[in-house]
Amino acid sequence: xIGRHKHCLALADFSRExxxxxxxxxxxxxxVLQRPIKKVPSLRGKSVVNLFFEASTRTRSSFEIAAKVxxxxxxxxxxxxxxxxxxxxxxxxxxxxxxxxxxxxxVRHAAGGAPRLVAENVSCSVVSAGDGAHEHPTQGLLDAxxxxxxxxxxxxxxxxxxxxxxxxxxxxxxxHCLPKLGARVRLCGPPTMIPAGIEALGAQVHHRLQExxxxxxxxxxxxxxxxxxxxxxxxxxxxxxxxxxxNAKKAEEWLKPSCVILHPGPINRGVELSPEVADGxxxxxxxxxxxxxxxxxxxxxxxxxxxxxxxxSKPEAKA
Amino acid sequence: xxxxxxxxxxxxxxxxIADRARAAGAAKDLAIVGIRRGGVHLAKRLQGELxxxxxxxxxxxxxxxxxxxxxxxxxxxxxxxxxxxxxxxxQGKTLVLVDDVLYTGRTVRAALxxxxxxxxPRRVWLAVLVDRGGxxxxxxxxxxxxxVEVADADDVQVRLVEAGAPEDAVVVKPRRGS
Numbered sequence: 001x002i003g004r005h006k007h008c009l010a011l012a013d014f015s016r017e018x019x020x021x022x023x024x025x026x027x028x029x030x031x032v033l034q035r036p037i038k039k040v041p042s043l044r045g046k047s048v049v050n051l052f053f054e055a056s057t058r059t060r061s062s063f064e065i066a067a068k069v070x071x072x073x074x075x076x077x078x079x080x081x082x083x084x085x086x087x088x089x090x091x092x093x094x095x096x097x098x099x100x101x102x103x104x105x106x107v108r109h110a111a112g113g114a115p116r117l118v119a120e121n122v123s124c125s126v127v128s129a130g131d132g133a134h135e136h137p138t139q140g141l142l143d144a145x146x147x148x149x150x151x152x153x154x155x156x157x158x159x160x161x162x163x164x165x166x167x168x169x170x171x172x173x174x175x176h177c178l179p180k181l182g183a184r185v186r187l188c189g190p191p192t193m194i195p196a197g198i199e200a201l202g203a204q205v206h207h208r209l210q211e212x213x214x215x216x217x218x219x220x221x222x223x224x225x226x227x228x229x230x231x232x233x234x235x236x237x238x239x240x241x242x243x244x245x246x247n248a249k250k251a252e253e254w255l256k257p258s259c260v261i262l263h264p265g266p267i268n269r270g271v272e273l274s275p276e277v278a279d280g281x282x283x284x285x286x287x288x289x290x291x292x293x294x295x296x297x298x299x300x301x302x303x304x305x306x307x308x309x310x311x312x313s314k315p316e317a318k319a
Numbered sequence: 320x321x322x323x324x325x326x327x328x329x330x331x332x333x334x335x336i337a338d339r340a341r342a343a344g345a346a347k348d349l350a351i352v353g354i355r356r357g358g359v360h361l362a363k364r365l366q367g368e369l370x371x372x373x374x375x376x377x378x379x380x381x382x383x384x385x386x387x388x389x390x391x392x393x394x395x396x397x398x399x400x401x402x403x404x405x406x407x408x409x410q411g412k413t414l415v416l417v418d419d420v421l422y423t424g425r426t427v428r429a430a431l432x433x434x435x436x437x438x439x440p441r442r443v444w445l446a447v448l449v450d451r452g453g454x455x456x457x458x459x460x461x462x463x464x465x466x467v468e469v470a471d472a473d474d475v476q477v478r479l480v481e482a483g484a485p486e487d488a489v490v491v492k493p494r495r496g497s
Binding site for chain 1: 383385386387388391396399400401402403404432433436437438
C-alpha cells in the first residue's frame with residue numbers, strides 16, 4: 001500500500017493501513033538488529049544523504065545506522081559546514097546534492113514545509129527528519145511502534161502527551177498517527193503552549209497533569225526547550241516542573257501500574273522528568289531509540305527498494 | 320502428488336537425511352532451517368521424522384530471504400517480510416535448508432547468504448520436496464522428493480494442510496499473469 005508514496009514527509013499523508021504496513025515491516029527490521037551480523041544486503045548500491053539544517057545527533061545517527069544496516073551508503077551534510085553559511089538557498093543545496101544521484105534525501109529543517117519544498121524540486125525520494133513545528137514523521141512512527149510493543153496494541157488505549165504542544169512536531173506527528181490506530185489522545189500543558197482548536201485533530205485537552213494521566217496507558221513527556229523558559233510562555237523551570245513535570249511521587253500516585261513513559265529525547269532531567277522516572281521501570285525511552293532505527297530501516301527500504309508499481313503486480317517472488 | 324505420496328516422500332527424505340547425517344558423524348549437530356514461506360511447514364515435518372529416526376529433535380529455524388533478494392530493483396520492495404528466526408548457534412552445525420520447490424536457485428542463493436550471517440555452519444545440505452529443473456545458478460539439491468522437468472510457463476504449487484489447504488497436494492498449473 002505504501003507504494004503510492006514516493007516520499008515520507010508527514011504522517012497526515014499516511015492512512016491507517018500504510019502506517020500498519022510500516023510498523024509490521026519494522027518488526028522484521030528489528031529482528032535484523034538482534035543478529036550477530038547486523039547487516040543485510042537489500043539496499044546495496046543505494047545511497048542516502050542526510051541533509052540537516054538543524055543540530056541533531058540522535059535522529060541523524062539513527063538514519064545513518066538504518067541505512068548502513070541495509071547496506072546503503074550514508075553521507076552526512078550539515079548546514080554549519082556547508083555553503084548555506086555562504087548564502088546558498090535550500091533548493092539550490094538540494095539540487096546540488098541531487099546531482100550526486102542519491103536515492104533518498106533525509107531532510108531536517110527549522111522551517112515547517114522545507115522537506116516538501118525539497119521534494120517538489122528533486123527527483124529522488126525525500127524523508128522528513130523533522131521540520132519546524134510541523135511534523136517529525138519517523139518519530140511518530142517509532143512512538144507508535146514502541147507503544148504497540150509495550151501495550152500489545154493501540155486499539156482503545158489512552159495516550160497522554162504532556163508539554164509544549166504548540167512547538168512540538170513530535171506531538172503533531174503523534175496526533176496524525178495514534179488516533180488512526182485506535183488510540184485516544186489527551187494533550188496537557190500550560191495553556192500558553194496548547195494551540196487553539198487542536199481538539200479538531202481528535203484530541204482531548206487538559207491543563208492539569210493529574211487529570212491528563214488518570215487511567216492513561218502511556219504518557220509521552222515532551223522536552224521543554226530551554227529557549228522557551230523565561231519568555232512569556234512559562235515563567236520558570238521550577239514552576240513548570242511543579243505543575244507539569246513527572247517525578248517518582250506523582251508517577252506512583254497518579255499513574256496506573258501498567259502505564260509506560262516515553263520521551264523523544266533529549267531529556268531535561270529535573271524539568272519534565274525526574275531521573276528516577278526517566279530511568280525507572282515504566283520508562284521505555286531507550287526502547288524508543290532502538291525502535292527508531294528499525295522504523296527508519298522500514299521507511300528507507302520501502303522508499304529506496306525499487307519500483308513499487310511492479311511489486312504490486314508480482315506479490316511474491318518464487319525461485 | 321497426492322497426500323499419501325507426499326507423506327511417503329517426506330518420510331523417505333527424513334530417512335535419507337538421517338542416514339547421511341549418521342554416515343557423516345553429524346547426527347548430533349544436525350539443525351533444520353525452513354525457507355519462508357513454502358519451506359517452513361515442510362521443515363517442521365522433517366524435524367518430526369528426524370526425531371523419530373534419530374531419537375532427538377534437531378533444532379528448527381526459519382529464514383525469510385526478502386532482504387537478501389537480488390531482484391529488488393526489478394520487483395520492488397516486498398510488501399510483507401516475515402520473521403527470520405534462528406535461535407540456535409549455527410557455528411559448527413550441519414544445516415539442512417528446506418524449501419518446497421527448487422527452481423532457479425536464486426532463493427537458495429539468498430538463503431545461503433543469509434545463513435552465513437548467523438555464523439559458520441560445518442556444512443549445509445539442501446532438501447526440497449520438488450526439484451523442477453530450470454536452474455539459473457550452479458545449485459543442486461542434496462535431497463529431493465521428486466525430480467521433474469517443468470516448463471517455464473508452468474508453476475509448481477505445493478499445498479499443505481498447515482498452510483490452510485484442504486489436503487496435501489502438489490499441482491502443476493499455468494503461471495498466473497504471464
